[in-house]
Amino acid sequence: MDLDALIRGVEDRSPRALGRAISLLERGEPLGAEPPGPPGAGGSTAEELVRRLYPKTGRARLVGITGPPGSGKSTLVEGLVRHLREQGETVAVLAIDPTSPFTGGALLGDRVRMQSLATDPEVFIRSMATRGALGGLAAAAHDAVDLLDAAGFDVVIVETVGVGQDEVDVVRSVDTVAVVVIPGMGDDIQAVKAGLLEIADVFVLNKADRDGAERTYKDLLFMLETATEAGGESAAEARTPPVLRTVASRPEGIPELAEALAEHRRWLERAGRLRARRRQRLELRVEEALKRRVLAAANRSDRLGREVDRAIVEGSDPYRVADRLFEGLAPFVEQTQEEEDVS
Amino acid sequence: MDLDALIRGVEDRSPRALGRAISLLERGEPLGAEPPGPPGAGGSTAEELVRRLYPKTGRARLVGITGPPGSGKSTLVEGLVRHLREQGETVAVLAIDPTSPFTGGALLGDRVRMQSLATDPEVFIRSMATRGALGGLAAAAHDAVDLLDAAGFDVVIVETVGVGQDEVDVVRSVDTVAVVVIPGMGDDIQAVKAGLLEIADVFVLNKADRDGAERTYKDLLFMLETATEAGGESAAEARTPPVLRTVASRPEGIPELAEALAEHRRWLERAGRLRARRRQRLELRVEEALKRRVLAAANRSDRLGREVDRAIVEGSDPYRVADRLFEGLAPFVEQTQEEEDVS
Numbered sequence: 307m308d309l310d311a312l313i314r315g316v317e318d319r320s321p322r323a324l325g326r327a328i329s330l331l332e333r334g335e336p337l338g339a340e341p342p343g344p345p346g347a348g349g350s351t352a353e354e355l356v357r358r359l360y361p362k363t364g365r366a367r368l369v370g371i372t373g374p375p376g377s378g379k380s381t382l383v384e385g386l387v388r389h390l391r392e393q394g395e396t397v398a399v400l401a402i403d404p405t406s407p408f409t410g411g412a413l414l415g416d417r418v419r420m421q422s423l424a425t426d427p428e429v430f431i432r433s434m435a436t437r438g439a440l441g442g443l444a445a446a447a448h449d450a451v452d453l454l455d456a457a458g459f460d461v462v463i464v465e466t467v468g469v470g471q472d473e474v475d476v477v478r479s480v481d482t483v484a485v486v487v488i489p490g491m492g493d494d495i496q497a498v499k500a501g502l503l504e505i506a507d508v509f510v511l512n513k514a515d516r517d518g519a520e521r522t523y524k525d526l527l528f529m530l531e532t533a534t535e536a537g538g539e540s541a542a543e544a545r546t547p548p549v550l551r552t553v554a555s556r557p558e559g560i561p562e563l564a565e566a567l568a569e570h571r572r573w574l575e576r577a578g579r580l581r582a583r584r585r586q587r588l589e590l591r592v593e594e595a596l597k598r599r600v601l602a603a604a605n606r607s608d609r610l611g612r613e614v615d616r617a618i619v620e621g622s623d624p625y626r627v628a629d630r631l632f633e634g635l636a637p638f639v640e641q642t643q644e645e646e647d648v649s
Numbered sequence: 650m651d652l653d654a655l656i657r658g659v660e661d662r663s664p665r666a667l668g669r670a671i672s673l674l675e676r677g678e679p680l681g682a683e684p685p686g687p688p689g690a691g692g693s694t695a696e697e698l699v700r701r702l703y704p705k706t707g708r709a710r711l712v713g714i715t716g717p718p719g720s721g722k723s724t725l726v727e728g729l730v731r732h733l734r735e736q737g738e739t740v741a742v743l744a745i746d747p748t749s750p751f752t753g754g755a756l757l758g759d760r761v762r763m764q765s766l767a768t769d770p771e772v773f774i775r776s777m778a779t780r781g782a783l784g785g786l787a788a789a790a791h792d793a794v795d796l797l798d799a800a801g802f803d804v805v806i807v808e809t810v811g812v813g814q815d816e817v818d819v820v821r822s823v824d825t826v827a828v829v830v831i832p833g834m835g836d837d838i839q840a841v842k843a844g845l846l847e848i849a850d851v852f853v854l855n856k857a858d859r860d861g862a863e864r865t866y867k868d869l870l871f872m873l874e875t876a877t878e879a880g881g882e883s884a885a886e887a888r889t890p891p892v893l894r895t896v897a898s899r900p901e902g903i904p905e906l907a908e909a910l911a912e913h914r915r916w917l918e919r920a921g922r923l924r925a926r927r928r929q930r931l932e933l934r935v936e937e938a939l940k941r942r943v944l945a946a947a948n949r950s951d952r953l954g955r956e957v958d959r960a961i962v963e964g965s966d967p968y969r970v971a972d973r974l975f976e977g978l979a980p981f982v983e984q985t986q987e988e989e990d991v992s
Contacts, residue, residue: 353968360966581961588967589957595971596947597940604939614932618924623703624931625696628938 309351313358319396319457321430327355328432331449353595356449359456364584366398366455367571370477372466372505373486378512381554382486382563383465387423389560395461398454401433402447402466402476430459444475445594448587451479477505479587481580482570484508484563487526489518506547507570510563514551523549545573604631652694656701659800662739664773667800670698671775674792696938699792702799707927709741709798710914713820715809715848716829721855724897725829725906726808730766732903738804741797744776745790745809745819773802787818788937791930794822820848822930824923825913827851827906830869832861849890850913853906857894866892888916947974 312330315323331352371386373379380401387397423429434447447464454462466476477483485506509530511523526549548566552559574580604610610631617627655673658666674695714729716722723744730740766772777790790807797805809819820826828849852873854866869892891909895902917923947953953974960970 357966357968361964585957585961588960588970589953591967592953592957592960592970592974593944593947595968596943596953596974599971599975600939600943601936604936610932610935610939614928614935617931617935618928621704623700624934625700625938627931627935628942631935631939632942 316457324430327453328450331446332434356452359453362456363452366459366462368462368480369567370464370480370483372477377486377488378554379465379486382512385554385557385560387429389564390461396428396459397461398430398459399463400450447476448479448591481583482507482567484510486510486512488513489516489522508566509547509549511551512554515553662800667773670796671793674789675777699795702796705799706795709802709805711805711823712910713807713823713826715820720829720831721897722808722829725855726806728897728900728903730772732907733804739771739802740804741773741802742806743793790819791822791934824926825850825910827853829853829855831856832859832865851909852890852892854894855897858896
């Protein structure tokens with residue numbers, strides 16, 4: 307399958323083409339042709355695929371669902387997908403499996419279970435697990451979200467286990483982030499609230515029929531109230547994330563969750579913030595791509611390796627080596643400094 | 650306190666100076682003086698501190714201890730520190746607290762408990778939690794390890810929760826990595842063995858008095874046996890990680906663990922691999938520092954921001970924007986290409 311055929315398949319939402327295209331993004335491998343892109347840069351067939359599809363992106367609602375292992379995220383996502391389908395919306399789910407040694411097993415189990423949805427041709431479910439030295443999981447996930455957006459799905463759901471910076475970077479690039487918590491996390495909430503508040507647009511207290519649910523619910527509300535009072539934003543700009551209670555396994559509370567997600571999206575548009583979020587997403591992706599290009603250039607003809615060898619002989623510190631490599635970039639720096647002087 | 654005084658304090662292993670120095674590395678903030686380093690680069694007082702101390706590094710044994718939340722890592726580290734002290738060795742512990750919303754609480758509790766060791770002047774314990782946009786946790790942790798090494802501690806232990814790529818990057822840069830598992834993880838081991846094997850020099854089955862310990866132990870041994878047979882290394886080069894059984898809370902098995910760690914270090918030296926590991930560590934740090942310099946340059950006078958704004962107007966994809974920024978680096982690329990032509 308050449309790139310043109312693959313792109314047509316993606317635009318037709320062919321599951322086979324979508325699967326192949328995402329595999330290509332995961333691996334970053336060439337698809338037979340010479341890698342395009344500027345000489346010496348990180349250009350690849352994966353990048354070319356995204357470049358070609360990019361003009362069609364921007365339509366889908368991008369939703370992130372994150373939470374600790376065992377919080378029932380997959381069951382929740384499954385319920386959400388069924389509900390969205392009943393509303394006539396097409397849905398893609400991208401489940402990010404961290405390659406962490408300690409969480410892989412449970413996630414694989416979830417994946418198999420969620421396949422029950424895969425018989426619906428308007429639902430596409432795919433897990434991704436990749437850690438390239440150049441780019442990494444977040445970059446590949448962002449590419450995949452663009453691809454699913456360009457393919458024309460109404461909603462793209464990105465599910466992650468919220469345990470590492472990579473996963474946080476992944477959900478930061480969606481429009482609306484739901485953070486799933488479960489009863490019994492109350493004791494920890496004070497210690498962790500900064501991290502939770504930073505990313506959550508909607509809180510979901512799942513397994514809300516369990517002992518201790520009421521206390522965790524109240525703790526969450528108290529935490530949000532305190533944080534809003536202490537927050538630096540003006541009252542007009544501030545938005546306190548709602549706390550939804552669900553029992554995904556029954557299921558209960560799913561329509562309310564779907565409405566809360568949709569309401570957040572409407573708020574983003576009303577407040578003029580959707581544009582800001584998408585700008586932030588683009589900036590993050592440019593930074594990733596730039597780093598990839600620089601490292602590819604530094605590794606070309608093993609220049610970086612030879613500088614490291616030299617450093618070992620000379621006893622140089624890592625910053626001296628980085629300076630040497632960076633000095634080759636001086637014209638770039640001079641140019642930006644001239645611009646600074648003018649402004 | 651100026652930089653000279655801070656460096657003298659670090660070299661004297663003054664807890665106050667060590668604490669201040671590591672805070673400086675966490676924040677990457679200037680210490681009063683103008684940031685040194687090349688114009689436009691990521692130079693900072695934190696970097697200057699590392700540069701100045703770097704010639705004194707290379708003596709300490711660098712040990713990483715990683716494992717899932719709840720595996721008893723901190724109790725294990727506490728026992729290990731006591732044992733090493735009985736052997737007359739000075740020890741520094743760097744506990745990496747991921748800023749993940751979901752693990753912070755438990756770790757904070759551990760930290761308080763481990764403070765019981767802090768009355769010993771030859772033990773230094775410090776937790777780090779930081780996520781800078783430029784550099785991040787791994788870079789700050791690597792700087793802190795250098796600092797503790799230069800301060801003259803015999804052993805530097807880096808404790809992480811093995812959940813994200815950042816944490817894996819942190820332990821990858823030590824000499825010897827111990828991966829802690831607990832009974833009941835057996836079912837998952839097949840699914841996750843690639844990740845475990847990639848980083849483990851020593852396995853520790855902690856809580857080995859629990860139900861299911863025997864089965865997990867056998868599963869681990871079987872996994873290691875299979876992996877060694879399938880491995881690409883020659884028999885002379887291959888080394889199967891030992892599996893130690895501990896009950897850290899009693900404590901049991903700690904001297905054996907200490908010996909296994911020391912034996913791995915001796916093996917590294919015998920096999921000529923210590924140098925290779927430390928070279929890999931230096932290369933990783935150079936890459937981090939180079940990325941930091943490039944992003945600082947791209948952000949200078951908001952060049953990156955303006956390119957992103959332009960991209961939004963023009964509908965450009967992220968790779969086109971990265972190409973534009975990268976093209977300013979062309980002389981660097983040409984130079985490396987010429988070298989390639991010559992070789």
